[in-house]
Amino acid sequence: MLKRRSLLAAAAFTLYSAAMAQTYPAKPIRLIVPFAAGQGADAAARIVAQKLSENVGQPLVIDNRPGAGGIIGTEAVAKAAPDGYTLLVGSNGTHAANSALYARLPYKVQEDFVPIAYIGSVxxxxxxxxxxxxxxxxxxxxxxxxxxxxxxxxxxxxxxxxxxxxxxxxxxxxxxxxxxxxxxxxxxxxxxxxxxxxxxxxxxxxxxxxxxxxxxxxxxxxxxxxxxxxxxxxxxxGLPAIDIAAWNAWFAPQGTPPAVVAKLNSELGKVLSDADVQGKLRALGYEPDGKMGPAQVREFVRSEERKWGDLIRAGGIKAE
CATH class of the missing domain: 3.40.190.10 (Periplasmic binding protein-like II)
Structure with missing residues (x-):
């Protein structure tokens, strides 16, 4: 009986997720940028958000929440409702370096977020x-x-x-x-x-x-x-071991319906393949790349967290 109820619940959630994705987005999306307005991550986010807004027919409202190396804005998304209407512009800082730079974080990088799409590197x-x-x-x-x-x-x-x-x-x-x-x-x-x-x-x-x-x-x-x-x-x-870049990826709170995540990933892929968007991002200094699926982004973030963490610990680097 318990197994049957679990299967019914899973089926109901799948149907709900698919139905939500068909009408999503039905209202403006808040995009939290955990860095100050005018910084590179913010400038790139605005270019991508403007085109995404045009494509999906809903505004993307940029909400800058700088401070503490990106922790303040990132925490806000971790605690937001997982409905697809609050998203995060994450980075190598928020999702790779901070777990080694800070003794404690108010969120768990791997557990509290769902990766949506990789945006690009600097x-x-x-x-x-x-x-x-x-x-x-x-x-x-x-x-x-x-x-x-x-x-x-x-x-x-x-x-x-x-x-x-x-x-x-x-x-x-x-x-x-x-x-x-x-x-x-x-x-x-x-x-x-x-x-x-x-x-x-x-x-x-x-x-x-x-x-x-x-x-x-x-x-x-x-x-x-x-x-x-x-x-x-x-x-x-002559120094091939030096291969590192700052990067940005978009995330949603854990529990966001998979069909919504898949739709956002698909739409962002279209945005990042647009020639005008690519030109604007490259002029800014970004190398855009929207080819990763959510699972690939998760693996990328895991590997980056290891890479950045190892370097930070080896150098004895602490947050200022």
Whole structure:
């Protein structure tokens, strides 16, 4: 009898989920971005959300909830109703790094969210002032090895700190990390010659490189980026172990009907294959990719949580 009731309940839920997906969305969707307005994740989310809104016929309302490395906004989604009307723009911070950076989180990365779709990645870049003598990764590494711990690198984010840890492991060189709270102050100090090097997103670095105020030395993606085609990758510069990027994926609260998740994944796949959307994202510094299904996104997030966690623990990196 109990088994029969369980089967009936499962069948009822499946029918409910399918029926909901047919009419979904029937009202505006709230998209929580756990970062400040104007940041890369926010800018990309707005491009994707605008096209998705056009396609599904309902507004996507951007709700910026910055703070605590993305924890505040992420927690809000974990506690939201699992009805498909509250979604999260997650990242390598919220779903890969934070579980190692913080002693405790108010949510469980794997248990409290349903992955919807992978949106895209943003490479990081090693940059310098034009006056700095090192022009290639090899020259920078040689300088760091000549005076271990003396060569300073400005790091405006936990992602930057993880990239420096990866560079340290791959090269065997020792650097002097200088922590900053914002990209703007870090790049200002590099341009002013106060710090010779910095690691930041290509989104933050590209305008200053284009203006000649900064020099791009290498990017962390395996291939060169569309926004900085003149800057080589670490991989092509002889450091293939350096393959890491910031990324964004959309999530829903655990318990969201599978048919709704599948519909969102399909619709986001259409958005991310749109040539106009791709052009806007690449101009921003993103490499869009909407080909993963929800199960693939879950496996990707698991592997990224291991990768970022191992680097954070090896470097003794803690949240600031």
């Amino acid at each position: 490479a990081m870049a090693l940059i310098s002032s034009p006056a700095y003598s090192g022009k290639t990764p090899q020259e920078v590494i040689s300088a760091a090895k000549a005076q271990p711990g003396a060569l300073s690198v400005a790091l405006p984010s936990s992602t930057s700190r993880v990239v420096l840890e990866m560079l340290t492991k791959a090269s065997g060189a020792a650097f002097n990390p200088v922590l900053y709270k914002a990209s703007s102050t870090a790049t200002t100090d590099v341009m002013g010659g106060h710090v010779p090097l910095a690691i930041d997103t290509v989104i933050a670095a590209a305008p200053q490189i284009a203006s000649g105020k900064l020099r791009g030395i290498a990017v962390t993606s395996k291939q060169r980026t569309a926004i900085l085609p003149q800057v080589p990758s670490f991989a092509e510069s």
